[in-house]
Amino acid sequence: MRGITRFFRSIYQNKVTFGGLLIILFVFLVALMAPLLSTNDPKTIDLKNILSPPTARHWMGTDELGRDVYSRIIFASRVSLNVGFVAVGISILIGIVMGALAGYYGRKIDDILMRFTDMMLSIPTFFLILATIAFLGPNLFNIMVIIGITSWMGVARLVRAQFISTREMDYITAVRALGANDGRIILHHILPNTLSPVYVSAILGVAGAILVESSLSFLGLGIQPPTPSWGNILMAGKDNIEIAWWLSFFPGIAILITVLGYNLLGEGLRNMLDPRLKK
Amino acid sequence: MEKKKPLLSVSHLKKYFPVKAGFFSSEKKAVHAVDDVSFDLFEGEVLGLVGESGSGKSTAGRLILRLIEATEGEVFFNGENILKADGKRLRSLRKEMQIIFQDPYSSLNPRMTIGKILEEPFIIHQMGNKAERKEKVLKLLEKIGLHPDAVSRYPHEFSGGQRQRVGIARAISLSPRLIVADEPISSLDVSIQAQIINLLEDLQKEFNLSILFIAHDLNMVRHLSNRVAVMYLGRIVELARTEDLFKNPRHPYTEALLSAIPVPDPEKRRNPILLSGDIPSPIDLPEGCRFQSRCPKKIKACETNDPPLYSINEDHQAACILVKN
Numbered sequence: 001m002r003g004i005t006r007f008f009r010s011i012y013q014n015k016v017t018f019g020g021l022l023i024i025l026f027v028f029l030v031a032l033m034a035p036l037l038s039t040n041d042p043k044t045i046d047l048k049n050i051l052s053p054p055t056a057r058h059w060m061g062t063d064e065l066g067r068d069v070y071s072r073i074i075f076a077s078r079v080s081l082n083v084g085f086v087a088v089g090i091s092i093l094i095g096i097v098m099g100a101l102a103g104y105y106g107r108k109i110d111d112i113l114m115r116f117t118d119m120m121l122s123i124p125t126f127f128l129i130l131a132t133i134a135f136l137g138p139n140l141f142n143i144m145v146i147i148g149i150t151s152w153m154g155v156a157r158l159v160r161a162q163f164i165s166t167r168e169m170d171y172i173t174a175v176r177a178l179g180a181n182d183g184r185i186i187l188h189h190i191l192p193n194t195l196s197p198v199y200v201s202a203i204l205g206v207a208g209a210i211l212v213e214s215s216l217s218f219l220g221l222g223i224q225p226p227t228p229s230w231g232n233i234l235m236a237g238k239d240n241i242e243i244a245w246w247l248s249f250f251p252g253i254a255i256l257i258t259v260l261g262y263n264l265l266g267e268g269l270r271n272m273l274d275p276r277l278k279k
Numbered sequence: 280m281e282k283k284k285p286l287l288s289v290s291h292l293k294k295y296f297p298v299k300a301g302f303f304s305s306e307k308k309a310v311h312a313v314d315d316v317s318f319d320l321f322e323g324e325v326l327g328l329v330g331e332s333g334s335g336k337s338t339a340g341r342l343i344l345r346l347i348e349a350t351e352g353e354v355f356f357n358g359e360n361i362l363k364a365d366g367k368r369l370r371s372l373r374k375e376m377q378i379i380f381q382d383p384y385s386s387l388n389p390r391m392t393i394g395k396i397l398e399e400p401f402i403i404h405q406m407g408n409k410a411e412r413k414e415k416v417l418k419l420l421e422k423i424g425l426h427p428d429a430v431s432r433y434p435h436e437f438s439g440g441q442r443q444r445v446g447i448a449r450a451i452s453l454s455p456r457l458i459v460a461d462e463p464i465s466s467l468d469v470s471i472q473a474q475i476i477n478l479l480e481d482l483q484k485e486f487n488l489s490i491l492f493i494a495h496d497l498n499m500v501r502h503l504s505n506r507v508a509v510m511y512l513g514r515i516v517e518l519a520r521t522e523d524l525f526k527n528p529r530h531p532y533t534e535a536l537l538s539a540i541p542v543p544d545p546e547k548r549r550n551p552i553l554l555s556g557d558i559p560s561p562i563d564l565p566e567g568c569r570f571q572s573r574c575p576k577k578i579k580a581c582e583t584n585d586p587p588l589y590s591i592n593e594d595h596q597a598a599c600i601l602v603k604n
Contacts, residue, residue: 170386173346174449178400179373181366192390 010272017268023261031077040068042075043226051244061246063236069246072228073254079229080258083144083213084206090148091209092202095155096191102156103163104186114160117153125150129212133221143222147209155201162194200270207262214255230255285319285355286489287343287457292316292352294335294342298562311561312338314513316352317588320457323487327504327521329494329536333558335513336493337381340459343491344376345369356457374404377450381462383442387434393420393445394430400452419448423478440471444478451482459491464499472496476503497540501525506594509533512561512569515588519595529597531576568600576601 011017030037039059046066054061060069102113129146136142166172167190175189216222217231218238225232230251237248293316295309313335320326330336342349345361354361361372380386387396397416401407407415417427423444434442443463450458460479464472476499483490483503494500500507500521507524509517509532517530528534535552554573559565565572571581580600588596589603 170380170382171388173341174378174380174386174446175388175399175403177344177346177373177376177378178403178449178453179370180399180403181370184403189388193388 011268014268014272016264017272020261020264020266020268023257024265027077027081027258027261030074031081034074034078038068038071038074040071042067042071042228044068051240051247053244054246060250061244063233063244063247064240067226069233069250072233073230073250076228076230076233076251077254077258079140079223079227080210080213080255082140083147084210084262086144087147087151087209087213088202088205090145091152091205092155092198093152094149095152096159096198098152098156099159099161100163100186100191103160104167104182104190106164110160113156117156120150121153123150126212126215129216130219130221133216138216138221138224140223140227143213143216147212151205151208151212155198155205158197158201159194162197163190166190166193196273197270200266200273203262203269204266207259207266210255210259210262284321284358286322286324286357287320287491288353288355289319289339289343290317290353290355292339292342292354293350294338294347295350308562311513311564313342313349314561314564316510316513316515318508318515318518320489320491322456322489323483324506325483325490325492325504327492327494327500327507328510329497329500329507330510331495331558333561334510335561336510337461339510340378340461340491340493344373344378344459346378371404374453375455376457376459377453377455379443379446379450379458379460379463382466383439383446384434384466386446387442389434392431392433393425393437396434396445397448397452400449404453415452419452422451422482423448438471439467440474443467443471443475447475447478447482451486451488454486455488457489457491459493461493462495463492465494465496472499479503497525497536509536512558512564514569514598516570516599517597518588519591519597523595527595529591529595529602530570530599531574531601532570533597535575568598570599 011021039057044067046062049058049062049066050064052058052062052066058068058070060073063069063072098113098117102110128150132146133142136146172185172189175185180189213222213229214231214234217229218235220232220235222231223229233251234248237244237251241248292313294313295311297307297309316335316339318326328336328339338347341347343354345354349362352362356372356376359372361369364372391399394413394416397419398412401412401415406412416430420427420429425441425444425448429437429445434445437445447463463479464475467475479490480503482488490503492500492503504521506518506520508515509524509530511532517524517528517533524533525537528537535554538551552575554575556573559569559572566585567583568574568581568586571577574581578600584600586598586600586603588598590596591602
């Protein structure tokens with residue numbers, strides 16, 4: 001437990017990392033309390049009030065159907081966090097399994113799994129996602145799963161490298177000498193020693209997944225209106241960019257801040273975990 | 280000495296690690312890490328295995344426990360060839376044979392408490408419930424002389440000697456009959472070495488353990504071992520009872536090793552036999568005797584004859600052609 005306290009203290013001491021953490025917590029709170037924070041129903045159309053600039057009633061203006069942009073952005077944070085976390089959860093899971101098997105067993109298994117990883121890496125992921133979504137239909141579930149299964153390769157390589165070095169440690173040999181089976185060695189003894197870089201990769205991955213979801217929604221292949229997502233608000237903004245700046249500006253800022261938060265925390269953690277940078 | 284059945288019987292054990300000779304070369308080469316090693320280890324006996332770095336002694340220890348797979352040969356433990364045992368049988372055999380590592384800093388999982396590390400063997404073999412396991416862990420700690428508080432502490436909070444005690448506790452936790460001690464003291468302070476040796480000695484007597492004691496400190500080997508095997512380049516070159524080996528070494532390499540032992544008396548004159556040259560590469564072994572390139576007593580026949588272990592008497596063998604003559 002002392003280690004955890006020390007860990008949080010060192011996050012606190014690093015201003016940039018701590019700033020990232022604060023941003024993430026802020027976005028979390030917003031998503032959690034969306035119904036309380038919103039001023040209007042995000043889906044209510046008000047045709048008398050279309051493309052209204054920011055006013056006291058509509059803090060961030062309204063869109064081309066008269067919906068309140070502020071409330072839509074607040075609710076859209078839920079979509080982004082959902083996609084971010086589920087997609088990364090899937091990618092981490094696949095990455096750990098692939099990396100662990102390749103790294104622990106080596107030889108043939110390593111060759112097969114890593115060539116498959118290389119193959120996946122050589123495919124331009126975004127176009128694969130686009131094509132798959134176009135084929136399967138754009139809904140939240142498909143988007144999360146597809147982002148997940150196209151972004152595990154970095155994690156797999158990371159975990160594999162960690163397994164290869166940890167596998168040779170005496171304390172692993174000791175457990176093998178005690179008669180532990182492979183499953184126990186992998187899950188109880190090697191894996192806990194390999195996870196720190198995976199956490200970093202996961203946090204950075206959330207930022208990536210949020211960006212991909214926004215891009216998809218912007219292209220019309222992501223979250224479908226009337227459900228709000230930062231990407232599809234932006235798409236509407238693009239059509240009216242000359243007369244309604246607020247429609248592009250606010251969702252853009254929301255994406256920027258959220259992604260920045262994850263990147264700051266991720267980079268900060270990476271530096272903290274890097275033994276070369278330790279004091 | 281009466282004729283006893285050996286607990287461990289190693290015969291013609293070999294381990295070759297393949298190496299690539301070059302990117303375009305199809306020539307197959309191998310490091311002859313352990314090259315035809317045979318010996319017996321009896322119940323309750325301590326066999327010292329000495330040799331310089333790279334002589335294959337650690338590899339031999341791990342082959343015997345089947346922590347790495349042998350290229351060739353047989354290892355009989357209690358009459359059963361463990362190199363042929365299947366996964367399940369092997370895992371249950373592992374209860375009977377354990378290992379102590381050289382480096383106490385890498386042999387304990389940094390993320391597990393001492394309690395967890397010592398409980399692990401009992402969980403693996405499904406022995407006892409949680410309370411019983413905890414009881415056993417506390418007993419182990421008492422046996423090796425650590426405070427019961429250690430249970431909830433992490434390895435980095437302990438000194439090298441204390442960590443090595445934990446390593447020993449883990450090795451004896453399942454009441455094994457054989458322990459391979461892979462240089463258990465060579466990374467410790469001299470003052471701690473004696474404590475660890477005494478601990479090992481006490482445990483050996485208490486449980487009638489058979490120990491394969493791998494080391495390069497001949498004084499410690501002399502202190503602890505009943506018999507000593509000297510390894511050079513993957514092969515045992517001399518095997519004898521400890522007193523015989525130290526008083527009457529028959530292999531020139533053993534003689535050189537013994538003459539190099541430091542004597543704690545500055546007045547005493549020593550005439551160490553200085554070996555010239557380096558240990559040959561275990562990839563390209565010389566033809567004939569593998570010690571010929573450094574042997575002060577080399578004769579013509581050494582260049583063509585690769586000597587097996589010749590018996591001098593029942594308990595003393597040496598792999599030197601001069602012994603045969």
